[in-house]
Amino acid sequence: MSDCTVTCPSCGTANRIPIDKEGKNGRCGNCQSPLPPSYCHPQQLTDKDFHEFLANYPGPVLAEFWAPW
Numbered sequence: 001m002s003d004c005t006v007t008c009p010s011c012g013t014a015n016r017i018p019i020d021k022e023g024k025n026g027r028c029g030n031c032q033s034p035l036p037p038s039y040c041h042p043q044q045l046t047d048k049d050f051h052e053f054l055a056n057y058p059g060p061v062l063a064e065f066w067a068p069w
């Protein structure tokens with residue numbers, strides 16, 4: 001997977017987010033404002049962490065459900 005880009009809500013600068021920092025709070029490289037945590041790649045959740053993820057994530061979430069049977 002590759003890095004992703006998060007646009008600063010304060011100044012509009014596109015900030016490159018390394019894959020290992022995905023989902024963490026960061027700061028804009030231009031104006032130092034806090035950046036919202038973002039995910040650019042699918043996250044695999046289970047019934048144990050799904051509700052906690054939704055409760056703590058500030059942005060929109062697209063969920064795909066599947067089962068092995």
Ligand SMILES: [Zn+2]
Nearest residue numbers: 008011028031
């Ligand atoms: Zn900024």
